[in-house]
Amino acid sequence: MEVVGAYLVQSLEKYHVENLVQNLDNQAQLISGFTERYFYPIPRRQEIENLIQGFANPDISHIVILDEKGSVVFSTDEDKFASGTKLFTPEVTQATFGSSSNDIRQDAETNERFMYLARPVKSNGKVIGIIYLIASMEKIYSTLGNVKTIVLMATVIALIVTGFLSFALSKTITGPIQEVTKKAALMAQGDFDQKIPVKSDDEIGKLTEMFNFLTTRLKETLEQISDEKGKMEAILTNMADGVVALNSQGEIIHINPAAMKMLPIDEFGNNLQSTLEKLFKISRVDFEGEDSDVKETIVKRGDAVLKAVMAPLKRDARVIGLILVIQDITKENRLENMRKEFVANVSHELRTPLTTIKSYAETLLEGALEEASIARQFTEVINNEADRMTRIVNDLLELSRLDNKEIRWKKEPLNIARVLKDVISKMEVNAVRKNQKLTFNVVPDRNGFESFADRDKMEQVFQNILSNAIKYTPEGGRIDVDLDMKDDMIEVTITDTGIGIPEKDLPRIFERFYRVDKTRSREMGGTGLGLSIAKEIVEAHGGKIVIESRQGEGTKVSIFLPPIIAA
Ligand SMILES: Nc1ncnc2c1ncn2[C@@H]1O[C@H](COP(=O)(O)OP(=O)(O)OP(=O)(O)O)[C@@H](O)[C@H]1O
Numbered sequence: 076m077e078v079v080g081a082y083l084v085q086s087l088e089k090y091h092v093e094n095l096v097q098n099l100d101n102q103a104q105l106i107s108g109f110t111e112r113y114f115y116p117i118p119r120r121q122e123i124e125n126l127i128q129g130f131a132n133p134d135i136s137h138i139v140i141l142d143e144k145g146s147v148v149f150s151t152d153e154d155k156f157a158s159g160t161k162l163f164t165p166e167v168t169q170a171t172f173g174s175s176s177n178d179i180r181q182d183a184e185t186n187e188r189f190m191y192l193a194r195p196v197k198s199n200g201k202v203i204g205i206i207y208l209i210a211s212m213e214k215i216y217s218t219l220g221n222v223k224t225i226v227l228m229a230t231v232i233a234l235i236v237t238g239f240l241s242f243a244l245s246k247t248i249t250g251p252i253q254e255v256t257k258k259a260a261l262m263a264q265g266d267f268d269q270k271i272p273v274k275s276d277d278e279i280g281k282l283t284e285m286f287n288f289l290t291t292r293l294k295e296t297l298e299q300i301s302d303e304k305g306k307m308e309a310i311l312t313n314m315a316d317g318v319v320a321l322n323s324q325g326e327i328i329h330i331n332p333a334a335m336k337m338l339p340i341d342e343f344g345n346n347l348q349s350t351l352e353k354l355f356k357i358s359r360v361d362f363e364g365e366d367s368d369v370k371e372t373i374v375k376r377g378d379a380v381l382k383a384v385m386a387p388l389k390r391d392a393r394v395i396g397l398i399l400v401i402q403d404i405t406k407e408n409r410l411e412n413m414r415k416e417f418v419a420n421v422s423h424e425l426r427t428p429l430t431t432i433k434s435y436a437e438t439l440l441e442g443a444l445e446e447a448s449i450a451r452q453f454t455e456v457i458n459n460e461a462d463r464m465t466r467i468v469n470d471l472l473e474l475s476r477l478d479n480k481e482i483r484w485k486k487e488p489l490n491i492a493r494v495l496k497d498v499i500s501k502m503e504v505n506a507v508r509k510n511q512k513l514t515f516n517v518v519p520d521r522n523g524f525e526s527f528a529d530r531d532k533m534e535q536v537f538q539n540i541l542s543n544a545i546k547y548t549p550e551g552g553r554i555d556v557d558l559d560m561k562d563d564m565i566e567v568t569i570t571d572t573g574i575g576i577p578e579k580d581l582p583r584i585f586e587r588f589y590r591v592d593k594t595r596s597r598e599m600g601g602t603g604l605g606l607s608i609a610k611e612i613v614e615a616h617g618g619k620i621v622i623e624s625r626q627g628e629g630t631k632v633s634i635f636l637p638p639i640i641a642a
Pocket residue numbers: 539543544547548571573574575576584589590591592596600601602603604605606607629630
């Protein structure tokens with residue numbers, strides 16, 4: 076508007092000025108036409124005055140008539156342009172030379188602007204006088220001023236209106252965008268419950284709609300991720316194996332509770348990282364990937380045996396850390412050792428009688444057969460050793476069947492008191508032979524110690540325990556068999572005053588072939604399988620067997636069996 080206004084004002088000014096010049100020129104020409112004849116040979120003032128007097132034009136302020144030299148002949152303003160004065164304005168000078176010209180000048184006193192136009196009056200090409208017209212330009216300038224004011228006002232109004240409009244418009248545009256920005260900031264802080272009402276159908280509306288869609292999708296995705304993470308965390312937390320993740324600097328970035336439990340932190344101070352490094356000998360090489368794919372380490376720490384599987388943690392074929400899966404293989408290790416020991420024991424136990432048989436048989440073949448008494452003695456030894464082997468093999472078979480649950484139990488309601496009585500009467504001879512006092516006490520119970528059990532197997536259990544008691548109690552000792560109820564279980568205790576079992580051997584006493592004093596036990600005909608078999612049988616009946624003992628004082632074996640509760 077300013078540019079248009081300036082252009083407008085300028086062209087308007089130009090138009091008015093040109094118009095005025097044209098107008099003045101026309102007037103001058105008109106006047107010169109009328110007055111021409113009064114100039115020659117000298118200007119006749121009276122006639123000119125009369126003529127000019129009748130000539131009135133609102134545009135022209137003053138009319139001055141000059142002679143050919145520029146001296147005033149007549150003027151409408153005698154104060155300013157007195158007759159006889161000579162004018163030297165540029166226009167007048169120009170006119171004396173025969174051409175008309177004009178100029179705009181400001182009055183020094185009133186600041187009024189005037190247009191001055193001088194036109195020569197000619198006769199036969201000779202200047203005979205000059206028409207000098209002076210017109211005030213204030214009207215034009217006041218008109219222009221008005222136009223300027225109008226343009227200015229219009230500009231101001233337009234500015235204000237546009238200001239308001241653009242403010243309102245920008246509000247409708249920026250409002251929703253600001254809201255989206257605000258909600259996006261909230262989202263960045265983790266609050267995904269952001270919804271913006273969709274108010275329009277335009278681009279902003281679409282943006283809002285898209286934003287809402289984005290939030291819901293983001294929320295869903297995040298929920299999925301956190302679900303997955305939760306699952307992974309639960310798995311890691313509840314895993315029996317320890318899992319440790321290290322970053323490329325070797326720092327622990329994740330460790331699960333199982334791993335925490337397995338690692339002996341105290342040994343190396345509280346620094347888990349150095350504990351790990353020292354324990355599993357983690358080196359820089361493990362982080363370099365490629366060929367160092369999966370590495371297995373087994374370390375022993377006291378009683379515990381730990382196995383660690385190390386694998387580089389890769390992202391886009393770049394190693395970013397190390398994953399350690401730690402397993403506590405103490406139990407497996409022990410079982411494995413037990414298995415090896417068992418096989419060694421079996422071989423050893425079988426080889427001993429075999430060696431004996433072999434050497435005795437060789438001696439016999441080498442001539443001892445001729446001597447009847449020696450031959451008989453040797454054959455007896457061979458026979459005994461063969462019996463022993465048979466016993467071992469039978470015991471092993473029995474154990475194997477118990478292990479594989481292949482035994483067909485003939486379970487029936489059994490009176491434990493009666494079974495004990497039978498076993499005692501069978502074994503009594505051995506006790507008597509060793510001068511031992513064997514007693515049997517039953518604490519009366521209204522349920523009568525009935526258990527649902529296999530008679531032969533139960534007899535075997537009691538026989539094993541009782542034979543041990545007799546075997547490992549010196550002559551003149553005491554053996555007590557007691558039958559009672561304890562904690563709703565039938566309790567059979569066989570107590571002796573024998574040699575007892577050293578404390579260090581107690582935990583292993585139920586192991587197969589385990590004997591406190593191998594040579595001595597073997598001399599007594601023991602195989603070291605009796606207690607193991609007894610334990611398996613009792614446990615197969617839902618009971619348990621406990622040994623308490625003190626070396627040199629005696630042993631107490633308690634067998635607990637579930638009773639049949641009388642209806
Ligand atoms: N009452 C006891 N007093 C002292 N030591 C015992 C007693 N009972 C068992 N033991 C110890 O426990 C070991 C294992 O007993 P177990 O009955 O299993 O084997 P065993 O008696 O040697 O041979 P068998 O297979 O002939 O019974 C014995 O060798 C013995 O050292």
